[in-house]
Amino acid sequence: MKKNFLTTLSILSAVSLASMNIACQGNSTRQSKVKFIKSGNEKAFLEKRDLDDTFLFGLNVIDTKGFFSTALNLNFRPVESRLVLSQGSQGQTQLVVATESKNGLEKLLSFDVSETSDGKLEVDFATAGNELNLWNGIGGATIDADAGPDAGSWQTVAQPKVVKVEQDSDTVVVDVIHSVSFSLAKAPAEGEQTRSGEVKIRLFLKRQDKKPRIISRTAALARTQNIGFFPAERKPGTDNSLPIAHYKIDVKSKKPAQQIIYLKGFPEEYVDVGRRAIESWNISFGFAAFKAEVANENIDLGDPRYNVAKWIDGLDEDVPWAGYAPTMVNPVTGEVVSTQILINGSTTRKGFEEIYKYTAEASPQFGKLSGKIGNVPLVEGIGENPVVSFFADTNSKTSDEYIKGYYYSVIMHEFGHSLGLRHNFAGSTKIDSNGISSSVMDYEPGFITNIRTIPGSYDTAAVRWGYFGEVPSSPLKFCTDEDMTKRFDCNQGDVGSPVDYVVAGLIQGTTVLENLIVPLPDMVQKPMRGMLKTALKILELQEQIPANKRASAASEINRALERVRTAAPAAELSPLEQSVASANLKKLATSYAEVLAPKTSPVAFIPGL
Ligand SMILES: [Zn+2]
Incomplete structure (x- = not known):
């Protein structure tokens, strides 16, 4: 039974609430008196005075049961909102979470409320039901076709259940479990038309400062310095005139441990890797601004009170990331509300263990590589092949050491996003004095990621600009995601000069494959496909190649591509070995054909980029 709806609450219109907001702007003493009330386990309470304030509202899917693991694609973008009392369709009083738009306040969600005997508002966060639009919240587009719903939405099939409420004076965090059902687009088994499961939602309201601290450094200004910062809002058609996303750090006081980053679910042997990777950024700040600690059981993702990096085991093999950082950012000020880093644990680790095993079997056949790719020497002790970039030196490093080096750089990269x-895909066009590319925000080949321990010179210059307002002392090399189709030197996974890299990589790669007599796993094929794509892009953008290289670059790349297409197993191999090597080459030729066709549309040459 629901409680009676109280008629004593006034029903406020959007207009009157908006004007109230303005009236309250200058009244800073009032703010300190407004408190959420400490609640029990399942109820959340507001005071009527809370309706005068502005809140960040967030809704995140933090767990699923009975689903495919690719469903774990979380949206941590909070919105600035107001709380309005209104009347529901059945005459009940509702708390509407609304956001300001050109047309006034727009409703996001509504929850039933009742007034307690002492005049508080008791909010039933379970009552939003299907309004939550779980399908969008969970990022449905990425889910496997065979398990995805054809209707594009899920139904809450039972009364949602509030399982946890935590409140302090400025924040309320509520966990709600929804039991859902959805129809399948393609039934995986006969008669299986629908599937059901549970979705755990974490909702929060966090009171906004009345006088927010706004910094003048915008994402557009960063770009004028060849620096890439996210703006406060990260969404399509992003407004680069907004302040940059950044942590609140008092750089003048140099007070240590201003932000604690909690490591959640890390296997014991990876805790130190995570801690060192995050704290390595303190080098760029010049003091220990960040401290990593192991999370206790109450701390998890989706909570604006905590910065969390979470290790997640058991994701599907086709989850396309090793790490992911959908940081929660205040859309007005750009201040990081909460770190949200996801690390693809056991699945990635298993894949790399397989590659390591494969490398140990395959490497005696082609020996160690030597030489230079662009400006970067291939280090004998590291022994990475630039094309088959996952190859480790199985003689001097155990798989464990190799994989830890990989995770170290992944966590550094993700914390860089936080x-x-x-991204800076031009990071590798400048090599630092330690022989490593100038940015961990690049996608670096395996042999670089595996030896990186500190931020690059670009990374530190970017931090000094964004957090200290220091202008770079020399011009930086920078390009990012949207530049990749426009610039020949803006590539993922390359090093030094992209033309040298592609040519040398294609030649070395096919030499390896001509002789490779163990089956080629798909994960080894991926970097090769990337190399082919880069080669084709460079051919399309050859006007941009420096004049002294232009004459030979295209013919060299063409010759290398031809070599990939026509390579045959070495004659001295036994018939059995030849058949395995031939199968490897066939796989590669298939990749080559797929990359070439369908032909990508020609990319326009944009001068001056
Ligand atoms: Zn990234």
């Missing part, structure tokens, strides 16, 4: 930094 700091506000965008």
